[in-house]
Amino acid sequence: MTVPEIFSLDENPDWPTQGPYEYADHYSSQREVVSFDDFIKTRHARESYDHVIIGAGPIGAALAYKLARDRPDGQLLLIEKSWTEPDRIVGELMQPAGCQAMERLGLGNVFSGIGAVPVHGYHIAYSGRHLFVPYMERPDGHGRFRGNSFHHGRLVMNLRAACKAQANITCLEASAVELIGETTKNGRLETVHGVRLGPSRTTDEHGTSNGPIVRPRGLTFVCDGIMSQFRKHLHGSPVEPISHFCGFVLEHEPVANSTYFDGPTGATEHLARVGEKGVRENPLPMPHNGNVLLDGVGPVLLYQMSECETRVLADIPGSLLPSEAGGHLRRVLRQSLEAAASKSHFPGLQAQLIQALDGSRRIRCIGSRFIPATGKSAHGAVWLGDALNIRHPLTGGGMTVGLWDVVILTDLLASTTSITALSEDPSTLRRIKAQWHWRRRPRALVVNVLSVALHALFAADSQELGLLREACFDYLSRGSRFTMEPSGFLSGLLPSPMLLLFHFFSVAFLAIRLRITGRSTAYTGGSLLVRIYTAFYTLYVAASVILPVMWTELQP
Structure with missing residues (x-):
C-alpha cells in the first residue's frame, strides 16, 4: 500500500486517529525553524526567554507546547539539534495512560494523519498457550481504554508541528553544548543560569567553546532523551545495560x-x-x-x-x-x-x-537500562523524560511516565505568578520540585519497577525465574482482577505501588504451590523436601527481583 492509502485508513470511524490534524501544514515545514547562524546574527540571541527547553523529542515538544499555551504572552526557546524526522526503534507504542496525558496537554489529536494503529491490549504466547490481556474498561462504561502504535518519527514531527504553530515558541536548530552555572567544590553542578549554544553540525563556521549563552528568566528544562549528555549531572557513573x-x-x-x-x-x-x-x-x-x-x-x-x-x-x-x-x-x-x-x-x-x-x-x-529518577538536581533546571529516568522498554511505558511528568509539572508551574521567582528564589523552585517528585512517584514507580521485574521473569535465565514466568502466565490466565489489575499496571492506568507488590508476591506464592505440588513444567524433578526447599528459594528470588528496584525508586 502507498502512504496515502495507509493514511486513508484514518477515515474509518472506529479509528481513534481519524480526522485531520490541525497543525498538519507545519509537519515538514522548516520556515519556522531558526538556524544557529541566523540566531546569533539576529535579535533572537538578544531576546529574553521565559524558559529554555533542550530537546524537541516527545517530552520536550509536549512540554514546550503546554507552557506556550499556558502563558501566551511568554517567550520560549526550544532547542533541537535536527528538526528532520527522527528514526528510532523504540518509543513506538503509547499506553492508554500516555494517551490520557496527551489529552490533558491539549494534544489528543496528535495521532491523526500518521497512520497510527489502535492498540487494545496484549497477546502473550508461552509454551503453546495463548493469553489475551485487554486494557481496562472505562469508568463511564463506554468500552475499554485504547493505546496507539505508530512510527516514532511521525509522532515527533506532529508534536513539533504543534510547537512550530505557536508564535511564542522559537524553534532553534542548534546544539546545547553545556549548562552554564555554579558548581560546588567537588565539581557538582549546583545552580543553572542558562545554556551555551553551538552549531548543530560541525561543518558550521562557528565553534562551540565561544557560542552564545542564553539565560532564561525562568528555568532550563533538560529533555534531551535517552542519550542525554546532561544526565551526568544527576548520575555520576554510566549504567550497564540489562x-x-x-x-x-x-x-x-x-x-x-x-x-x-x-x-x-x-x-x-x-x-x-x-x-x-x-x-x-x-x-x-x-x-x-x-x-x-x-x-x-x-x-x-x-x-x-x-x-x-x-x-x-x-x-x-x-x-x-x-x-x-x-x-x-x-x-x-x-x-x-x-x-x-x-x-x-x-x-x-x-x-x-x-x-x-x-x-x-x-x-x-x-x-x-534502568536509571531511577532523583529529586536532587541543580537549582534553575529540571530534568524530564529519559534524561531523568529510564526503565526497560519491554512494557512500553517510557512516554507514559514522561508525559505525566509534564502534566504534573506544568500544572504546578501554572500556579506560579512570577517567572523570575523560579530562578531567583530557591525556595519556590525547591517547593515545586518536591511536590512534583512526590506526585509523579506512584505512576513512575509502578511502570519502572514492572518493566524491570517482568523482563527478569520473561528473560528467565534460571529455573527459579522460569518457574515465576510460568506462574505469572497462569496467574494472568485466571481472569477478573488477576488479569485486569496487572493490565492496569501495564497501561499506566493503575498507579498503585502496594497493589503491584500484592500481585507480584501472589505470583510468587502461586509459583511455590506449582513447585511443591509437582505441577510445574518449568521446574521439574526432585523429592518433596527438595521441592519445598527450591519453592521457598524461589520466593527469595522473587523478592530479590522486585524489592531492590522498588527501594531504589523510593529514594528521595
Whole structure:
C-alpha cells in the first residue's frame, strides 16, 4: 500500500486517529525553524526567554507546547539539534495512560494523519498457550481504554508541528553544548543560569567553546532523551545495560477491517487463516495488540507501526551484545525467533520473521537500562523524560511516565505568578520540585519497577525465574482482577505501588504451590523436601527481583 492509502485508513470511524490534524501544514515545514547562524546574527540571541527547553523529542515538544499555551504572552526557546524526522526503534507504542496525558496537554489529536494503529491490549504466547490481556474498561462504561502504535518519527514531527504553530515558541536548530552555572567544590553542578549554544553540525563556521549563552528568566528544562549528555549531572557513573533490544521491520498486507481479535480463540482462528495458502494478511497472532512471545532467548515483542508494518523487537539478555561481525548476532536472533514463533504454534509467522531478518541490511540494537529518577538536581533546571529516568522498554511505558511528568509539572508551574521567582528564589523552585517528585512517584514507580521485574521473569535465565514466568502466565490466565489489575499496571492506568507488590508476591506464592505440588513444567524433578526447599528459594528470588528496584525508586 502507498502512504496515502495507509493514511486513508484514518477515515474509518472506529479509528481513534481519524480526522485531520490541525497543525498538519507545519509537519515538514522548516520556515519556522531558526538556524544557529541566523540566531546569533539576529535579535533572537538578544531576546529574553521565559524558559529554555533542550530537546524537541516527545517530552520536550509536549512540554514546550503546554507552557506556550499556558502563558501566551511568554517567550520560549526550544532547542533541537535536527528538526528532520527522527528514526528510532523504540518509543513506538503509547499506553492508554500516555494517551490520557496527551489529552490533558491539549494534544489528543496528535495521532491523526500518521497512520497510527489502535492498540487494545496484549497477546502473550508461552509454551503453546495463548493469553489475551485487554486494557481496562472505562469508568463511564463506554468500552475499554485504547493505546496507539505508530512510527516514532511521525509522532515527533506532529508534536513539533504543534510547537512550530505557536508564535511564542522559537524553534532553534542548534546544539546545547553545556549548562552554564555554579558548581560546588567537588565539581557538582549546583545552580543553572542558562545554556551555551553551538552549531548543530560541525561543518558550521562557528565553534562551540565561544557560542552564545542564553539565560532564561525562568528555568532550563533538560529533555534531551535517552542519550542525554546532561544526565551526568544527576548520575555520576554510566549504567550497564540489562539487555539489548534488536529490531527490524516486518512488512505485510493489512487486515481486512479494523476489528481486533477478542481473546485467544480469535488469535488462533486468525493464525489459521494466515497460514492458508495465498493469504498474506497481517501475520501477527493478534493484530491491533501488542504481541509478546516468551519462548525465545529473551522475550520477542511485535506491534504494528502502521497497517502494513510491524516492529519486531527481540530481546537478548545480558550487558554484552553478540557481534554482528561474522553473523553471530543474526544467528542468535534466528535461534530466538525460531523458538519464540515455532511453526507448530504460529503458522505463517516464523517464515515471514526469518525472511524479514535475512532481508534486513542492518540490525538496529539499543541497550536497555534502568536509571531511577532523583529529586536532587541543580537549582534553575529540571530534568524530564529519559534524561531523568529510564526503565526497560519491554512494557512500553517510557512516554507514559514522561508525559505525566509534564502534566504534573506544568500544572504546578501554572500556579506560579512570577517567572523570575523560579530562578531567583530557591525556595519556590525547591517547593515545586518536591511536590512534583512526590506526585509523579506512584505512576513512575509502578511502570519502572514492572518493566524491570517482568523482563527478569520473561528473560528467565534460571529455573527459579522460569518457574515465576510460568506462574505469572497462569496467574494472568485466571481472569477478573488477576488479569485486569496487572493490565492496569501495564497501561499506566493503575498507579498503585502496594497493589503491584500484592500481585507480584501472589505470583510468587502461586509459583511455590506449582513447585511443591509437582505441577510445574518449568521446574521439574526432585523429592518433596527438595521441592519445598527450591519453592521457598524461589520466593527469595522473587523478592530479590522486585524489592531492590522498588527501594531504589523510593529514594528521595
